[in-house]
Amino acid sequence: KNQVEQSPQSLIILEGKNCTLQCNYTVSPFSNLRWYKQDTGRGPVSLTIMTFSENTKSNGRYTATLDADTKQSSLHITASQLSDSASYICVVSAFTTGTYKYIFGTGTRLKVLA
Amino acid sequence: DARVTQTPRHKVTEMGQEVTMRCQPILGHNTVFWYRQTMMQGLELLAYFRNRAPLDDSGMPKDRFSAEMPDATLATLKIQPSEPRDSAVYFCASGLVRTSGTYEQYFGPGTRLTVT
Secondary structure, X not given: OOEEEEEXXXXXXXXXXXXXXXXXXXXXXXXXXXXXXXXXXXXXXXXXXXXXXXXXXXXXXXXXXXXXOOOEEEEEEOOOOHHHOEEEEEEEEEEEOOEEEEEEOOOEEEEEEO | OOOOEEEOOEXXXXXXXXXXXXEEOOOOOXXXXXXXXXXOOEEEXXXXXXXXXXXXXXXXXXXXXXXXXXXXXXEEEEEOOOOHHHOEEEEEEEEOOOOOOOOOOEEOOOEEEEEO
């Protein structure tokens, strides 16, 4: 069964600290993995997209890693800011029978405190 | 600054009523998605279109939901009749899919639907 699991479910950190969010998946055939940031009351915003051959991708203070062998991805946030408080959603897509299937994690809710 | 727009932003309706949500994708994007988000289920893909043709609507309850793209600048999601369990935030997203298959998705602000 195609599944995406994210951990932790929620996280509280102090401003300036680093943190890492996890995404484990059992999706086949794997096409790509995306990380989204969703502020409260807003639509998700894409942070990174990673294909099978990519191990790491950065977007400013956000760095995503992908281990296709273990089917794990992480999102590392460096020097956190108050504006990083949001939900972070991992989405894995599979391309099968001519269409993409998107499997969503339930997200990690991050709170950055001053 | 191109962005996806959705109307209405909020909708409160009574059970049994018809609800129509509208989305204007970013000009030039060839793929449009409809998502639903609830606290319990998280984000779910309902349907998506490529070049206005429906590619996958397997996430959508067919008996009451319908999605269409009458033209390239408008996508609609209709619920008839609506039920309290349809209460959620409905997001539209658009993207430009290239031959590489990888593309960015841009989400609209969502329509918050409450069915009483």
